Amino acid sequence: MLKQLITTFKNFFPAPEVSAHCDGPCGVYDPASARIAAEAVVSMTKKILELEHPDIGNKSAMIEYHNTLSRFVTIKEEQAQITKDELLILWTDYFKPKHLEQYPDLHDTFWKAAKLCSACKVEVSSQHANELMDAVHKIHDMFWSSKEKDVTWYKAS
Amino acid sequence: MLKQLITTFKNFFPAPEVSAHCDGPCGVYDPASARIAAEAVVSMTKKILELEHPDIGNKSAMIEYHNTLSRFVTIKEEQAQITKDELLILWTDYFKPKHLEQYPDLHDTFWKAAKLCSACKVEVSSQHANELMDAVHKIHDMFWSSKEKDVTWYKAS
Amino acid sequence: MLKQLITTFKNFFPAPEVSAHCDGPCGVYDPASARIAAEAVVSMTKKILELEHPDIGNKSAMIEYHNTLSRFVTIKEEQAQITKDELLILWTDYFKPKHLEQYPDLHDTFWKAAKLCSACKVEVSSQHANELMDAVHKIHDMFWSSKEKDVTWYKAS
Amino acid sequence: MLKQLITTFKNFFPAPEVSAHCDGPCGVYDPASARIAAEAVVSMTKKILELEHPDIGNKSAMIEYHNTLSRFVTIKEEQAQITKDELLILWTDYFKPKHLEQYPDLHDTFWKAAKLCSACKVEVSSQHANELMDAVHKIHDMFWSSKEKDVTWYKAS
Amino acid sequence: MLKQLITTFKNFFPAPEVSAHCDGPCGVYDPASARIAAEAVVSMTKKILELEHPDIGNKSAMIEYHNTLSRFVTIKEEQAQITKDELLILWTDYFKPKHLEQYPDLHDTFWKAAKLCSACKVEVSSQHANELMDAVHKIHDMFWSSKEKDVTWYKAS
Amino acid sequence: MLKQLITTFKNFFPAPEVSAHCDGPCGVYDPASARIAAEAVVSMTKKILELEHPDIGNKSAMIEYHNTLSRFVTIKEEQAQITKDELLILWTDYFKPKHLEQYPDLHDTFWKAAKLCSACKVEVSSQHANELMDAVHKIHDMFWSSKEKDVTWYKAS
Numbered sequence: 001m002l003k004q005l006i007t008t009f010k011n012f013f014p015a016p017e018v019s020a021h022c023d024g025p026c027g028v029y030d031p032a033s034a035r036i037a038a039e040a041v042v043s044m045t046k047k048i049l050e051l052e053h054p055d056i057g058n059k060s061a062m063i064e065y066h067n068t069l070s071r072f073v074t075i076k077e078e079q080a081q082i083t084k085d086e087l088l089i090l091w092t093d094y095f096k097p098k099h100l101e102q103y104p105d106l107h108d109t110f111w112k113a114a115k116l117c118s119a120c121k122v123e124v125s126s127q128h129a130n131e132l133m134d135a136v137h138k139i140h141d142m143f144w145s146s147k148e149k150d151v152t153w154y155k156a157s
Numbered sequence: 158m159l160k161q162l163i164t165t166f167k168n169f170f171p172a173p174e175v176s177a178h179c180d181g182p183c184g185v186y187d188p189a190s191a192r193i194a195a196e197a198v199v200s201m202t203k204k205i206l207e208l209e210h211p212d213i214g215n216k217s218a219m220i221e222y223h224n225t226l227s228r229f230v231t232i233k234e235e236q237a238q239i240t241k242d243e244l245l246i247l248w249t250d251y252f253k254p255k256h257l258e259q260y261p262d263l264h265d266t267f268w269k270a271a272k273l274c275s276a277c278k279v280e281v282s283s284q285h286a287n288e289l290m291d292a293v294h295k296i297h298d299m300f301w302s303s304k305e306k307d308v309t310w311y312k313a314s
Numbered sequence: 315m316l317k318q319l320i321t322t323f324k325n326f327f328p329a330p331e332v333s334a335h336c337d338g339p340c341g342v343y344d345p346a347s348a349r350i351a352a353e354a355v356v357s358m359t360k361k362i363l364e365l366e367h368p369d370i371g372n373k374s375a376m377i378e379y380h381n382t383l384s385r386f387v388t389i390k391e392e393q394a395q396i397t398k399d400e401l402l403i404l405w406t407d408y409f410k411p412k413h414l415e416q417y418p419d420l421h422d423t424f425w426k427a428a429k430l431c432s433a434c435k436v437e438v439s440s441q442h443a444n445e446l447m448d449a450v451h452k453i454h455d456m457f458w459s460s461k462e463k464d465v466t467w468y469k470a471s
Numbered sequence: 472m473l474k475q476l477i478t479t480f481k482n483f484f485p486a487p488e489v490s491a492h493c494d495g496p497c498g499v500y501d502p503a504s505a506r507i508a509a510e511a512v513v514s515m516t517k518k519i520l521e522l523e524h525p526d527i528g529n530k531s532a533m534i535e536y537h538n539t540l541s542r543f544v545t546i547k548e549e550q551a552q553i554t555k556d557e558l559l560i561l562w563t564d565y566f567k568p569k570h571l572e573q574y575p576d577l578h579d580t581f582w583k584a585a586k587l588c589s590a591c592k593v594e595v596s597s598q599h600a601n602e603l604m605d606a607v608h609k610i611h612d613m614f615w616s617s618k619e620k621d622v623t624w625y626k627a628s
Numbered sequence: 629m630l631k632q633l634i635t636t637f638k639n640f641f642p643a644p645e646v647s648a649h650c651d652g653p654c655g656v657y658d659p660a661s662a663r664i665a666a667e668a669v670v671s672m673t674k675k676i677l678e679l680e681h682p683d684i685g686n687k688s689a690m691i692e693y694h695n696t697l698s699r700f701v702t703i704k705e706e707q708a709q710i711t712k713d714e715l716l717i718l719w720t721d722y723f724k725p726k727h728l729e730q731y732p733d734l735h736d737t738f739w740k741a742a743k744l745c746s747a748c749k750v751e752v753s754s755q756h757a758n759e760l761m762d763a764v765h766k767i768h769d770m771f772w773s774s775k776e777k778d779v780t781w782y783k784a785s
Numbered sequence: 786m787l788k789q790l791i792t793t794f795k796n797f798f799p800a801p802e803v804s805a806h807c808d809g810p811c812g813v814y815d816p817a818s819a820r821i822a823a824e825a826v827v828s829m830t831k832k833i834l835e836l837e838h839p840d841i842g843n844k845s846a847m848i849e850y851h852n853t854l855s856r857f858v859t860i861k862e863e864q865a866q867i868t869k870d871e872l873l874i875l876w877t878d879y880f881k882p883k884h885l886e887q888y889p890d891l892h893d894t895f896w897k898a899a900k901l902c903s904a905c906k907v908e909v910s911s912q913h914a915n916e917l918m919d920a921v922h923k924i925h926d927m928f929w930s931s932k933e934k935d936v937t938w939y940k941a942s
Binding site: 026027028029030032033039040043044047075079152154156 | 832
């Protein structure tokens with residue numbers, strides 16, 4: 001059955017054109033884009049959880065509180081979406097059928113990572129934000145090992 | 158091993174919160190969004206292939222030709238990207254672990270459809286544009302069957 | 315006077331080039347795009363109205379509440395804008411002077427529908443959200459009747 | 472019949488909430504946004520028409536030519552879209568039923584202006600670009616007269 | 629040292645190509661774009677500060693309040709970003725080395741104005757919103773004096 | 786005079802709120818975002834220069850050529866804009882008055898880098914693309930030295 005699958009793939013993406021199927025033809029892929037956005041998700045989640053609700057009678061403090069909370073939620077939302085977009089570019093454009101043999105959990109890894117991006121929007125959850133960061137770290141390792149290049153994982157924050 | 162996988166999934170997405178993991182919480186998913194964009198990709202590809210190169214000495218005809226060609230390529234690019242985005246929303250947000258048991262080729266179907274979107278950008282290929290339309294049709298069927306609802310497939314063009 | 319108006323139109327959009335004046339030259343128009351976005355507006359409006367304010371002393375419930383409310387408002391805003399954009403594409407690009415004779419309330423229908431999109435942003439009003447859905451339904455009928463094609467109206471939600 | 476229409480309008484947009492139906496609640500409308508974008512359309516159209524096709528054998532000149540032409544077409548497209556968007560914000564959000572009595576050609580003016588934006592994308596036409604500029608000028612006058620304010624029309628280019 | 633600096637500049641941006649280094653080649657720059665957005669920032673800031681918090685027990689009033697507050701914060705954010713983008717286009721594309729001799733505080737003026745845009749996002753501060761408007765006014769004067777053209781400063785709101 | 790300048794700054798950005806003036810309050814800045822986009826500019830510039838013009842009589846080759854060229858120019862444009870945006874975020878939000886004392890050429894460095902982004906759009910120039918990469922490298926060093934952190938410069942391509 002595996003053989004049949006491979007044949008199907010080969011027919012679907014005939015060998016000589018494989019590279020032409022990549023979307024961004026520039027060949028510049030770097031999971032650092034997803035990592036930077038995921039760090040912002042972690043940071044925003046933490047800051048939202050730390051916000052202290054002011055006294056309700058304090059009008060100007062209430063306005064500052066809601067301005068800040070509203071902005072943090074929006075930034076968390078946007079950065080989680082960027083993380084998702086950047087990960088999916090790797091999944092749909094960089095990784096090719098040959099990688100699927102090397103990383104059999106490729107689809108599952110990206111599906112879960114994408115679902116974690118959504119979870120980080122819907123919730124204000126440090127646990128899910130950290131799991132997203134771990135997922136991005138795993139994809140960083142997978143990506144650079146596929147290129148047989150050694151790039152150190154670091155965080156900017 | 159399958160059992161173990163299911164357990165892992167269950168731990169990962171604990172049952173009662175499953176729906177909360179969906180990104181767009183409005184519950185309005187419709188593959189028609191992807192279908193409309195894919196139709197535009199087919200239409201643009203066809204129109205690009207039909208364009209007649211004017212006589213090089215005819216300056217104003219040359220300018221009209223390049224204005225049209227450049228716009229068509231850009232619209233094809235944008236619509237292929239929209240098709241991809243709309244499909245990936247279904248894959249990452251609508252479809253859930255339980256669907257994976259029902260549609261074992263779920264990941265493979267979306268991966269190939271996404272790669273076809275990229276192929277339709279990189280090339281001017283009626284064959285790939287039509288294959289993309291077929292992939293969207295397949296996903297339309299998969300989607301509505303998962304909701305046990307009967308929605309007729311139609312094309313606007 | 316009507317005759318004069320028609321003459322003015324004819325001079326303005328000379329007959330043979332009429333089709334060239336359409337913006338999206340792909341010829342793929344489908345009011346389904348507006349309908350899907352309008353459904354999301356209805357859904358978000360309903361969910362916002364159903365949200366229960368938690369006890370003010372319950373910090374983590376308050377944060378979840380504001381995260382959810384803030385996101386729902388933003389999604390309602392975006393989807394109302396998409397509804398508006400999609401409707402205005404039909405009005406400015408698909409519908410042509412000849413349709414104005416067939417549908418004398420064309421301008422009025424689109425103007426009111428566009429104003430309803432704005433009302434659905436400014437307010438959290440089930441009544442206006444439903445009126446918007448009715449306006450989109452009316453435009454669906456107008457559009458497909460103008461193409462003499464019979465496409466069933468359905469909702470995805 | 473007019474009376475009936477006005478009654479319908481009044482029911483549709485009940486008097487005290489009229490201002491609340493405006494989308495951008497900030498009250499800052501200025502046709503200058505549309506004018507600046509329309510100027511760019513005129514400028515790009517002119518520059519495209521002036522571009523000299525290089526000798527086909529001159530590879531580097533050909534590449535510079537196509538880089539420039541392709542960018543100019545894209546900028547023309549974007550600026551025509553911005554002109555359209557800015558005009559439609561005035562039509563859908565600023566102008567209200569009471570203005571329709573004052574400016575009976577309100578709908579027609581905006582419809583034609585929007586169609587000119589599309590024409591300026593599809594074609595490389597100085598005539599249509601200038602007609603668009605005239606349409607924006609007319610809307611500038613209509614807008615400021617409706618506010619009984621005297622703002623001088625000027626061009627930045 | 630100044631002479632050395634000028635020499636460096638001259639090598640960096642060789643005289644005959646200076647104009648080619650401008651990004652938007654259409655030559656249509658107008659600080660009115662930044663002014664319109666800055667006016668919206670001032671207006672939104674004012675409206676947020678004027679909002680009255682309803683009685684917490686009044687569910688529908690609370691929802692309207694949060695819908696309005698959330699939208700106003702988002703619009704303030706977007707318009708502050710547009711102000712920043714429009715100002716930075718002037719700084720990076722319109723102003724050239726020769727202007728730096730004429731306006732030695734060019735960099736400082738734009739840096740502070742950009743930082744004020746950020747301050748207007750982070751805070752709900754009438755003072756900073758007004759300072760931003762003053763900064764835009766100063767840039768309006770600088771810009772038109774550099775073109776030796778007399779354009780009256782006005783506000784749309 | 787320097788003392789006076791510092792006083793002015795201190796009044797402008799009073800000490801305790803300095804950090805609050807940063808736009809993205811998440812504290813996650815990383816010049817890697819600009820570096821990745823700049824690499825794409827270098828790559829696209831190189832690929833455009835390497836494209837071979839096909840025989841004019843070969844219709845399908847001509848279409849593929851223009852599809853590719855048009856896409857590459859658009860991607861170069863977008864990536865140069867992203868490079869510019871990412872650099873300007875560092876300049877306007879991360880770097881603060883205290884850094885200006887440490888890096889007196891701060892403004893000049895960013896102004897030239899931003900102008901190089903524009904040059905890379907307007908031209909197809911390997912020289913300017915490489916100079917842009919050098920400018921990003923310089924900013925990488927400046928940024929990490931300001932944080933007293935040692936992060937290795939690497940390229941993904």
